[in-house]
Amino acid sequence: MSDLELTSVAGSSPLLPRQVTAPVRSVVDSGIGLFNGFFEWFGNLGIFSWQVLRAAVTPPYEWRELIRQLDEVGSKSLPLVAMAGAAIGVVISLEARYSLSRFGAKSMFPATLVYTVIQVMGPVITGLVVSGRVGAGMGAELASMKVTEQIDAIEASAINPYRLLAATRILACILMLPLLTVATDGCALMTGWFAQTMVEPLSFHQFISNGFHGATFNAFLPQTFKTAVYGLIIGLIACFQGMRTRGGAAGVGRAATNSVVLASLFLILADVVLVKFILVFFD
């Protein structure tokens, strides 16, 4: 049979050469596969979330593991977010000073720095840094436990792995992200002020009073506490990717990579929704 043999595409009357239909069918099949995979992934994530939620609210509670995870997510991420915050503070300070000078609005510098750091950069930078460190760590750790049957061993010991491994990690992320954000914000404001002072002396007291002048809790608290949602996203995605891993060392690598990539992506997408939500309900 020749490749040019005419075949009928399902449901269509015109006859097309097989050379044309084969690639088309392949593309269509790939598209259907992607479409199914997309919904399957979300469906499994939904089931996983339900199992974790159910395990989290029913005793026995794994306090010891939760404290260990709070330390793992919180204390051990602190130096990293502090450094990231410090760097961001200097960058914003330099950029803001230059831009504000051009428009003759140098007096707005403290408020610009404070609002930019606390409302925009601090939460996102903290989320992305923690997503990189904790997301990859959790994803790889759980994936490694999965492929070496350690998670099965936990389940076989009549211990709910969703409670012990997932709920504690997700809760630790939810609780620690706002605190880490405060640390990032604090470092960014300190270094931002310091960078400004090096060029044009400004007392810290004056910087803070001008920066927070007229500010209400509503201006800052929702922006800081929205990072609890980032924590939920980071913890949930990392645990989900880790605990469904298959395929040995390659699977562990994939789980770690996917945890970081997906958590960072969903975090940024969630930020769009959260910013709108905060503007509508808290502004």
Next chain:
Amino acid sequence: MATTHDIAIKREDAGEEGNAPVVAVENLHKAFGNLTVLNGISLSVGRGETLAVLGRSGTGKSVLLRLIIGLEKPDSGSVSIHGQDLAGLALDRMGEIRLKMGFLFQSAALYDSLTVGGNVAFPLEHHRRDMSRAERTGRVRKLLAEVGMEGNLDKMPSDISGGMQKRVGLARALALDPEILLLDEPTAGLDPISSGEIDELILKLQRERRMASIVVTHDLHSARIIANRLAILDQGNVVIEGSFEDLQQSEIAFVKEFLKQS
């Protein structure tokens, strides 16, 4: 190494007749995608009895153990523990049933972030919360001594050999005094001396604890030593079930070939 005398003692101690089966598997089917792994398998084990499940790789032996402990769900058929069907059990109730079971994984599956002692203490920390730290440590030492691993309490799993890991896995499986012991390839990947030591250990535990045990193995020699009954699986079904002598007398071509090659 276990001797003929050990085997004779084991046979005398064999399953208590008249007892209701502790583990009963009925017409169990399991497939992964298009691959049928178990195709209507039925088996039962009573208290104090050891069943060895043999067969070629990929015939569903390990899957059978995972179905019994509820790590996989059957497509159809039933698994009963003390007459309680596991199908549709809530997680908490399943947990209660799992407390009666000890499982030794083929890879031992020790928690690599915990020490040897931490691994054995792990089930106790979660299920014997009334135990003091001193009591728990004492129990862990006793369990490790039982499997010949005393003095290794503070070592990490990565610092001990495969045979030692299996012993620690066995100690962990015994931590909650299970009534049912499921062993997945307890001697796989071990040298003949370590295999013999593990066999002796299993025999000793059977005598002392009188558990219902199911041992999945490729090792016919080991199965002959530790089991009262043997079952050979092929293509998801039990081809033959009985004593080693029954297997030897079988006219089934697959059984003959299996025994010849083993």
